[in-house]
Amino acid sequence: MSHNLLQGKRGVIFGALNDMSIAWKVAERAVEEGAQITLSNTPLAVRMGTTDVLSEKLGATIIPADATSVDDLQVVFERSVEILGGKIDFVLHSIGMSPNVRKKRTYDDLDYSMLDTTLDVSAVSFHKMIQTAKKLDAINEWGSIVALSYIAAQRTMVGYNDMADAKALLESIARSFGYVYGREKSVRINTISQSPTMTTAGSGVKGMNNLFDFAERMSPVGNATADDCANYCIMMFSDLTRKVTMQNLYHDGGFSSMGMSYRAMEQYIKGIDEYRDEDGNIVYG
Numbered sequence: 001m002s003h004n005l006l007q008g009k010r011g012v013i014f015g016a017l018n019d020m021s022i023a024w025k026v027a028e029r030a031v032e033e034g035a036q037i038t039l040s041n042t043p044l045a046v047r048m049g050t051t052d053v054l055s056e057k058l059g060a061t062i063i064p065a066d067a068t069s070v071d072d073l074q075v076v077f078e079r080s081v082e083i084l085g086g087k088i089d090f091v092l093h094s095i096g097m098s099p100n101v102r103k104k105r106t107y108d109d110l111d112y113s114m115l116d117t118t119l120d121v122s123a124v125s126f127h128k129m130i131q132t133a134k135k136l137d138a139i140n141e142w143g144s145i146v147a148l149s150y151i152a153a154q155r156t157m158v159g160y161n162d163m164a165d166a167k168a169l170l171e172s173i174a175r176s177f178g179y180v181y182g183r184e185k186s187v188r189i190n191t192i193s194q195s196p197t198m199t200t201a202g203s204g205v206k207g208m209n210n211l212f213d214f215a216e217r218m219s220p221v222g223n224a225t226a227d228d229c230a231n232y233c234i235m236m237f238s239d240l241t242r243k244v245t246m247q248n249l250y251h252d253g254g255f256s257s258m259g260m261s262y263r264a265m266e267q268y269i270k271g272i273d274e275y276r277d278e279d280g281n282i283v284y285g
């Protein structure tokens with residue numbers, strides 16, 4: 001249902017790969033709420049993914065770009081302003097990738113050139129995006145910029161590996177640039193810390209199914225889906241959240257405030273029962 005929250009606004013959405021992508025759902029909701037948008041993803045993702053289907057459905061031009069390339073980003077913002085007919089009101093950074101995770105390198109055996117790539121693609125690209133847009137003066141006053149994060153930035157999560165460090169940097173960039181851009185142009189910058197979500201990037205995390213199930217059991221109102229996340233992004237892009245900036249906003253069904261829940265405890269007890277001997281003692285090894 002549309003509330004016309006983004007009527008007359010122009011946006012750039014990075015990271016829609018397929019219909020499971022969080023960015024895909026955000027793009028659909030943004031247009032439903034009255035925005036005009038452009039889409040961007042890597043040239044490879046544009047060729048291999050299904051972004052063209054979304055582009056056709058929404059009447060949104062795709063501008064291929066590697067988000068680690070300032071030259072590419074410059075083209076994205078220049079062309080978006082031209083195509084949409086004015087400065088941009090909102091930007092979504094929905095980009096993440098770790099070669100160490102892909103190659104199953106453990107956190108105590110990281111390849112450092114891969115770590116550089118993880119940080120560049122998943123975090124520094126956010127800085128590059130904002131700095132490029134600012135230098136071009138491509139964002140309207142009171143514009144809203146959002147990136148997607150994960151709670152592994154604050155709490156250690158098994159299997160999340162060097163992406164945890166990337167998310168910590170991403171959230172820090174939102175604060176540091178939020179100060180500069182807010183002071184000068186009232187542009188607000190936030191990260192949304194989303195529940196585990198079954199997407200292409202999400203499935204790459206070791207033990208994702210178990211992590212997803214654990215988070216679901218721990219969260220009093222359940223994991224936030226990609227559709228829920230799209231709704232939250234729309235609110236953040238709208239004029240209803242003009243004074244929210246430099247925040248990491250948890251969108252996780254309550255997970256971040258929990259210590260232990262009844263449903264997780266129930267599962268935990270079942271799990272350890274398998275490791276008890278006939279006298280009820282836990283067999284550890």
Ligand SMILES: NC(=O)c1ccc[n+]([C@@H]2O[C@H](COP(=O)([O-])OP(=O)(O)OC[C@H]3O[C@@H](n4cnc5c(N)ncnc54)[C@H](O)[C@@H]3O)[C@@H](O)[C@H]2O)c1
Pocket residue numbers: 014015016017018020021022023041042045065066067068093094095096097121148149150193194195196197198199200201202203
């Ligand atoms: N899925 C989850 O469990 C989860 C949870 C919290 C946060 N997030 C974050 O949400 C964001 C979106 O991920 P998703 O889950 O929708 O998965 P996804 O795989 O659909 O999206 C990731 C996108 O990043 C793009 N990308 C990778 N390298 C790029 C580059 N160099 N330049 C431009 N784009 C590049 C990919 O092409 C893809 O479209 C990511 O930042 C991810 O870390 C995901």
